[in-house]
Amino acid sequence: MCFDEAGALSRSFAPRFKPVACFTQRAVGARRGAIQPALHSRGGRRPLAVANAAAKLRRMEPSIYQFPDIFRRVHMERPGEIEHEAAFLREIWRRHYPRPVIRVLDIACGNSPHGQIFARTGIQAVGIDDSPAMISAGRAESRRLDSIRFYRRKIERFTLPERPFDAAIFMCETFPVLTTNAALIAHFKAVAATLKRGGLFCIDVDRHDGVDLVKRRRLWRARTVKIGALRIDVREFHRPIGWYEPLHSIYELECTIRFPGRPVVTRDLIPVRYTTPPLMDLLSRASGCFSLIACYPDLSFTRPLAECDGRWFAVLKRL
Numbered sequence: 244m245c246f247d248e249a250g251a252l253s254r255s256f257a258p259r260f261k262p263v264a265c266f267t268q269r270a271v272g273a274r275r276g277a278i279q280p281a282l283h284s285r286g287g288r289r290p291l292a293v294a295n296a297a298a299k300l301r302r303m304e305p306s307i308y309q310f311p312d313i314f315r316r317v318h319m320e321r322p323g324e325i326e327h328e329a330a331f332l333r334e335i336w337r338r339h340y341p342r343p344v345i346r347v348l349d350i351a352c353g354n355s356p357h358g359q360i361f362a363r364t365g366i367q368a369v370g371i372d373d374s375p376a377m378i379s380a381g382r383a384e385s386r387r388l389d390s391i392r393f394y395r396r397k398i399e400r401f402t403l404p405e406r407p408f409d410a411a412i413f414m415c416e417t418f419p420v421l422t423t424n425a426a427l428i429a430h431f432k433a434v435a436a437t438l439k440r441g442g443l444f445c446i447d448v449d450r451h452d453g454v455d456l457v458k459r460r461r462l463w464r465a466r467t468v469k470i471g472a473l474r475i476d477v478r479e480f481h482r483p484i485g486w487y488e489p490l491h492s493i494y495e496l497e498c499t500i501r502f503p504g505r506p507v508v509t510r511d512l513i514p515v516r517y518t519t520p521p522l523m524d525l526l527s528r529a530s531g532c533f534s535l536i537a538c539y540p541d542l543s544f545t546r547p548l549a550e551c552d553g554r555w556f557a558v559l560k561r562l
């Protein structure tokens with residue numbers, strides 16, 4: 244198995260990671276995002292500390308999203324997990340949408356593993372993501388499929404030259420990347436504008452209570468991932484955050500990819516914003532575009548929410 248420095252593998256991997264899921268359920272570090280306008284970056288889009296730290300990181304080190312295949316391995320996906328999630332989404336649609344779903348928008352799609360599964364069964368899938376490397380990986384993997392398209396977009400605010408969708412999905416517990424109230428509302432409005440009336444918006448939300456506030460950045464855990472001959476040293480950090488922030492914590496992921504002769508260090512800050520079902524309900528109402536119609540824990544239609552172990556699905560209906 245060989246790699247180039249864009250992180251591309253000579254073959255794709257069967258097992259997929261569970262990215263932000265692991266980040267947010269178990270990784271809980273911290274940093275700051277802010278409620279006060281003074282602490283926000285211009286336009287109120289991101290908490291200032293997150294924006295500053297992210298900008299500094301961007302100047303210094305690449306993101307793991309620039310290495311799509313390595314990223315999947317680093318994040319410990321279980322075999323069959325994506326297929327299971329896709330089947331679960333289909334069942335949500337069957338229960339809550341009166342017609343067959345034929346057009347799906349995949350938000351923060353990465354290489355859109357879910358969209359690719361749907362596209363193979365004739366559903367028209369469109370993915371949006373901000374990472375050129377992830378989108379290129381998606382395009383390369385789906386080049387034989389006519390029914391999937393990718394657009395480079397930031398999810399906070401976007402428009403698309405597309406006909407309306409029956410459903411939108413936001414998978415992999417990536418929802419916390421929306422760090423401010425303004426971004427959340429703008430996002431909901433942007434998604435609503437792409438959906439048919441009555442269309443469904445399914446959000447895969449992390450559950451991570453027991454967040455530990457830390458005073459200074461500290462190592463949480465370290466491990467080594469091997470992909471063939473390539474070694475990746477992974478270190479995860481908790482980062483401090485103010486009590487008044489809209490985020491609960493910031494988790495920092497550092498990967499040292501030991502390419503022969505030239506190790507590359509990637510660094511990502513992953514915001515952790517803890518969204519409970521009542522908060523999702525409030526958000527939906529505040530957006531004026533959605534209502535929360537169902538919550539399902541851990542890919543189950545029968546388990547009570549009180550027994551939710553790691554994640555839950557919010558099902559929103561476009562008003």
Ligand SMILES: C[S@@+](CC[C@H](N)C(=O)[O-])C[C@H]1O[C@@H](n2cnc3c(N)ncnc32)[C@H](O)[C@@H]1O
Nearest residue numbers: 262351352353372373374377397398414415420
């Ligand atoms: C954990 S991956 C999930 C990919 C895919 N949904 C999946 O299930 O495998 C998160 C993706 O979110 C994208 N992302 C993060 N923040 C974003 C933003 N503000 N706008 C657009 N994409 C973003 C990243 O580029 C990355 O591809």
